[in-house]
Amino acid sequence: MSNEIILDAKNVKKYFPIKKGLLLRHVGDVKAVDDVTLTVRKGESLGLVGESGCGKSTLGRTLIRLYDPTAGSIQFKGEDFVALKGEALRLKRKNIQMIFQDPYASLDPRMTIGQILRQPFEIHNILEPSQRDKKVVELLETVGLKASHINRYPHEFSGGQRQRICIARAIALEPELIICDEPVSALDVSIQAQILNLLKDLQKKFNLTYIFISHDLSVIEHFCDRVAVMYLGKIVEIGSRDELFKSPQHPYTQALLAAIPRIGEGKKKIKKSLTGEVPSPINPPSGCAFHPRCSQKIDICSKKLPQLAGSNGHQKACWLYESETP
Amino acid sequence: MAIPQTNESSLTQGQINQLEKATPFWKIIFNQFIEHKMAVAGSIVILIFVIIALGADIISSITGLDPQKQNVSARYLAPFSTSEFSMDMKENEIEKWSEKNPELAVELSNFIKEKSLFSATDGQNPLIGFGTQDVSVVTAAIASENSASINSFKELTKTFTTKHWFGTDEVGRDVLIRLIYGTRVSMGVGVMVAIASALIGLLVGSVAGFYGGRIDTALMRITDALLSLPLVPVLIVLAAVDLQKLPAIKALMRPDNESIVKMFIILCFFSWMTVARLVRGSILSLREREFVLAAKTLGAKDSTIIIKHMFPNVIAPMLVAISLGVGNSILFEAALSFLGLGIMPPTASWGNMLNNAQEVIYKNMWLTILPGIMILLTTISFNFVGDGLQDAVDPKSIRR
Ligand SMILES: Nc1ncnc2c1ncn2[C@@H]1O[C@H](COP(=O)(O)OP(=O)(O)OP(=O)(O)O)[C@@H](O)[C@H]1O
Ligand SMILES: [Mg+2]
Numbered sequence: 001m002s003n004e005i006i007l008d009a010k011n012v013k014k015y016f017p018i019k020k021g022l023l024l025r026h027v028g029d030v031k032a033v034d035d036v037t038l039t040v041r042k043g044e045s046l047g048l049v050g051e052s053g054c055g056k057s058t059l060g061r062t063l064i065r066l067y068d069p070t071a072g073s074i075q076f077k078g079e080d081f082v083a084l085k086g087e088a089l090r091l092k093r094k095n096i097q098m099i100f101q102d103p104y105a106s107l108d109p110r111m112t113i114g115q116i117l118r119q120p121f122e123i124h125n126i127l128e129p130s131q132r133d134k135k136v137v138e139l140l141e142t143v144g145l146k147a148s149h150i151n152r153y154p155h156e157f158s159g160g161q162r163q164r165i166c167i168a169r170a171i172a173l174e175p176e177l178i179i180c181d182e183p184v185s186a187l188d189v190s191i192q193a194q195i196l197n198l199l200k201d202l203q204k205k206f207n208l209t210y211i212f213i214s215h216d217l218s219v220i221e222h223f224c225d226r227v228a229v230m231y232l233g234k235i236v237e238i239g240s241r242d243e244l245f246k247s248p249q250h251p252y253t254q255a256l257l258a259a260i261p262r263i264g265e266g267k268k269k270i271k272k273s274l275t276g277e278v279p280s281p282i283n284p285p286s287g288c289a290f291h292p293r294c295s296q297k298i299d300i301c302s303k304k305l306p307q308l309a310g311s312n313g314h315q316k317a318c319w320l321y322e323s324e325t326p
Numbered sequence: 327m328a329i330p331q332t333n334e335s336s337l338t339q340g341q342i343n344q345l346e347k348a349t350p351f352w353k354i355i356f357n358q359f360i361e362h363k364m365a366v367a368g369s370i371v372i373l374i375f376v377i378i379a380l381g382a383d384i385i386s387s388i389t390g391l392d393p394q395k396q397n398v399s400a401r402y403l404a405p406f407s408t409s410e411f412s413m414d415m416k417e418n419e420i421e422k423w424s425e426k427n428p429e430l431a432v433e434l435s436n437f438i439k440e441k442s443l444f445s446a447t448d449g450q451n452p453l454i455g456f457g458t459q460d461v462s463v464v465t466a467a468i469a470s471e472n473s474a475s476i477n478s479f480k481e482l483t484k485t486f487t488t489k490h491w492f493g494t495d496e497v498g499r500d501v502l503i504r505l506i507y508g509t510r511v512s513m514g515v516g517v518m519v520a521i522a523s524a525l526i527g528l529l530v531g532s533v534a535g536f537y538g539g540r541i542d543t544a545l546m547r548i549t550d551a552l553l554s555l556p557l558v559p560v561l562i563v564l565a566a567v568d569l570q571k572l573p574a575i576k577a578l579m580r581p582d583n584e585s586i587v588k589m590f591i592i593l594c595f596f597s598w599m600t601v602a603r604l605v606r607g608s609i610l611s612l613r614e615r616e617f618v619l620a621a622k623t624l625g626a627k628d629s630t631i632i633i634k635h636m637f638p639n640v641i642a643p644m645l646v647a648i649s650l651g652v653g654n655s656i657l658f659e660a661a662l663s664f665l666g667l668g669i670m671p672p673t674a675s676w677g678n679m680l681n682n683a684q685e686v687i688y689k690n691m692w693l694t695i696l697p698g699i700m701i702l703l704t705t706i707s708f709n710f711v712g713d714g715l716q717d718a719v720d721p722k723s724i725r726r
């Protein structure tokens with residue numbers, strides 16, 4: 001891992017407008033991603049964790065420009081990625097790829113594996129057409145599949161095999177950054193480990209950088225170098241894996257960690273686990289969005305939004321750690 | 327761009343070429359389809375009807391049956407009976423024959439007088455008097471004779487009788503040939519309406535699905551509004567509208583196909599909505615499907631995404647909708663024609679044949695049953711085919 005920053009996102013917001021009525025009046029926004037600032041270093045795996053609906057996928061899709069950010073800037077290797085449009089964006093896309101959660105929906109059911117894996121080369125007109133099949137076989141073997149699979153359809157594969165095909169497609173254009181959106185949550189536990197190991201091997205081999213989205217903290221702990229915790233569209237804590245898992249600081253992170261069953265710890269931490277529903281991202285609570293569920297809330301929490309702060313790359317957005325009071 | 331440094335492949339190009347070939351997707355669909363026995367039976371019925379419809383003119387010229395030819399002396403004949411021309415018609419035909427072959431006519435007249443085959447009253451042409459008797463009498467009288475004139479006359483008398491396999495209708499027209507021509511009209515209208523409305527639906531649905539927003543809302547409200555109209559009363563009102571007043575449509579119409587064109591337009595106008603909703607729904611869901619997003623992150627152009635991913639995934643449900651739509655259109659056409667508002671006589675359609683038969687439903691039941699069977703058979707067949715296609719094109723149900 002180097003210190004080179006590959007992706008630098010500043011104050012990224014993604015609001016989905018809610019339109020109602022015959023004239024589609026704009027009546028509000030789903031604030032799926034609300035003011036996220038994040039840097040990703042070359043060669044690392046940055047974990048993105050949070051409860052369902054907190055905006056992890058939306059953030060991932062915004063970073064890769066599947067969605068246009070409502071506000072904020074995204075720099076990829078020092079180049080403004082938000083300003084890119086049309087053809088320029090299309091050509092730049094090959095540097096960032098994505099692996100999706102559902103391996104069943106990720107492959108066009110009407111195309112053979114060969115057609116699917118030839119597509120990246122066809123799109124960017126790379127390699128002689130006659131060379132592409134050879135390349136596809138190489139890709140298949142790289143991800144642990146057989147050459148004989150090339151002429152089969154996706155429905156003939158298991159979930160784990162399909163995810164391997166998706167991985168092969170994602171690495172075909174030799175991207176530098178891959179966003180993995182819950183790549184193993186649809187798979188059996190035994191298969192999960194195989195896929196995670198494959199991703200790790202590929203990372204070493206091709207010097208890949210991952211943004212790894214998951215709601216499963218044990219997977220994150222196994223896989224990531226740094227972890228960002230999201231709550232209701234915002235990052236509430238970010239730090240290296242070891243620090244974050246050893247000394248979680250934000251009450252939300254503490255509650256999440258307490259929910260992981262650990263051998264030998266019995267039930268003693270259960271009391272800190274989360275209660276209540278995730279509030280709606282349309283009307284988030286005032287101040288710190290977590291305050292209605294927080295066991296350690298103080299007066300200011302419901303009044304003012306805490307900012308990410310901290311040293312040594314371990315930052316949290318929580319009033320408990322702010323020295324000065326406003 | 328550099329080629330990714332993956333492992334060197336363990337296979338050579340030659341070996342790759344020898345790998346088991348992919349089954350093309352249409353073949354997978356076909357194999358699935360033929361497992362659906364009823365759908366196969368349906369396709370065979372449809373195929374037979376299509377051949378009959380296309381070959382109607384040929385059948386007509388071979389059998390000498392004419393769907394418009396009336397014979398008041400042979401109304402409501404039962405199936406498998408034989409009709410004979412009336413005296414007037416025979417007289418007409420004989421006169422025509424004599425004009426065409428004057429020598430033969432003179433020769434035959436002399437022959438009749440000579441053999442006193444017919445005792446003519448004053449002023450009566452013996453030839454006509456002889457010829458207009460019952461065909462059986464005439465043929466018996468000249469059966470053993472053999473001369474140019476008699477042979478020619480024998481040919482003529484043969485055309486005086488017609489075998490009606492399915493009987494005749496209220497003006498003595500042959501029901502079989504009318505059913506055959508009716509197949510052409512009813513299936514033609516049904517298929518054309520289904521295809522045309524599928525195309526309209528595809529256009530509306532894809533515009534709504536792709537652009538979204540206001541356009542989508544506007545188009546879908548129109549669709550909903552049309553869907554919520556009570557169809558039969560509206561069709562009845564529209565069928566009474568005189569399309570001849572519209573100049574653009576007038577150009578398309580000849581007097582003999584006016585009611586067909588009108589039927590086509592009306593039915594198209596009311597049957598595109600299902601397809602439009604289907605296409606819009608598919609496109610909206612496809613847009614968010616991961617494989618489309620993956621193509622986008624690979625840098626695929628919009629056109630590539632539409633042609634390679636959207637179109638093949640939309641066309642399959644559309645085919646299903648078309649085949650189900652044909653059955654519906656045939657039913658609607660029949661219903662309107664039955665009410666006397668659809669295809670106008672003398673053009674035959676199954677619906678107006680039913681209409682004509684409704685007064686004699688107890689006396690001459692076959693007149694209602696036969697078109698009814700045709701309607702039932704085609705509608706069921708198209709529905710089975712639609713069903714079979716639905717199973718066959720669903721990627722989830724694909725087995726090997
Ligand atoms: N296209 C969209 N239009 C409107 N709202 C959306 C859209 N996509 C996501 N949302 C909303 O944004 C919020 C965040 O959704 P997102 O899918 O990013 O969550 P997530 O963290 O990935 O959840 P999960 O773990 O279930 O995948 C949710 O409230 C969701 O309803
Ligand atoms: Mg998600």
